[in-house]
Amino acid sequence: PGDRVFLCQTVSGSYAEYGTVNECYTHPLTAALDFKQGAALGVPYFTAYRALCIKAKIQSGQSLLIHGASGSVGIACIQLARSRGLTVYGTAGSQDGLDLIKKLGVHHAFNHREEGYEKRIMETSKDKGVDCIVEMLSNVNLQKDLDMVSVNGTIVVIGSRGNVEISPRSIMAKEANILGVMLWNSSEEEMQETVREVVKGTESGELVPVIGKEYTLEEASQAHFDIVNTKSSTGRLVLIP
């Protein structure tokens, strides 16, 4: 009792000043992070860990493209990939987003609203393509990812808002791997590993959530509107009770 904790699952809901949560879903919040950052930790960092380390099994020395890097999961992927020794490509849709991801350590930053950015990514990779891509908006980008991934490379599908047309021949020609991620499918062992590694990263200072806009609890519906309609993100939106 009295411990500072963060969580990613509640019994009573988290749009609240107080809440009930099963003890096994609470995790120690390192002193270096405030509660706003704690609120931005659970789902994004656990998802990033599952995508990169459990699904894609990233290795030091590989290249990673974060397609949509300035949102909360993207930021978590940047920090995780940097901590594991990858070369990190990232995209954002605004100058603020680009400034943010560069500050967070992306090696190669691209504006995904600029014509021809895919070509510049390929040139940067010396036309080999990138070893791994994490994709936040698959309905728009999945075929572009198939064009940019390396032979035997991996695309991890984290987000999508609709259907997409693709050419399965691109999957065959490169022997690409497309893997879906859904945090709630984690086995108990995987979840334990995920929590352990994320907590370790917060304690070492490598994983530090970035807060975007803050809202009062009364503004919750506005926050939902904004997350769907804002063209470029710069960190996690949080509700402050």
Added chain:
Amino acid sequence: PGDRVFLCQTVSGSYAEYGTVNECYTHPLTAALDFKQGAALGVPYFTAYRALCIKAKIQSGQSLLIHGASGSVGIACIQLARSRGLTVYGTAGSQDGLDLIKKLGVHHAFNHREEGYEKRIMETSKDKGVDCIVEMLSNVNLQKDLDMVSVNGTIVVIGSRGNVEISPRSIMAKEANILGVMLWNSSEEEMQETVREVVKGTESGELVPVIGKEYTLEEASQAHFDIVNTKSSTGRLVLIP
């Protein structure tokens, strides 16, 4: 010299009575198989082995759906999966095809031209879906596969003849794995394993190519026409010099 061999790659082309082939691409043809069957061995069985054993890493006890099972790669997949202890679902587009795949040991056969066959496949799997699907016509079937694959299941893309619209949310929700296969991307070690295991299977009698229609060399262009335009296959088409 004088050894009976089969091959899957030549220097001078294989639409011929005699040909030049690099020794490393010739493999011993077991006495139980005739030369027609030898001609039907290389690409289909090597591709099936790569799809099931190297990419999908099938395990005894799993369920496998061969979406398009009466063609040469599909037949190779049936025999390989049966030899490894899987429960095999197969589809074909004609009564001849269905008779053939049942004779070859498919546990559950479905006509993919019949309305609602996907639903019957799901019912047969007790609505769990199948652990692995090999897909010969991804432009038509990829979304159906995403609907029929189990949670954390694998879809291996072997063939496609155009684009397809899919919902990436299906990939996420089930944490599905979509893997491309292209035989020519094999590493030297993978190719050695592939040849060794296929030769072993022909010698044990578990892998036995099925010949569909036979053509003379002069009819080669007709064979190409038929393979694209025939609605249902029943084994490998071969040219007889």
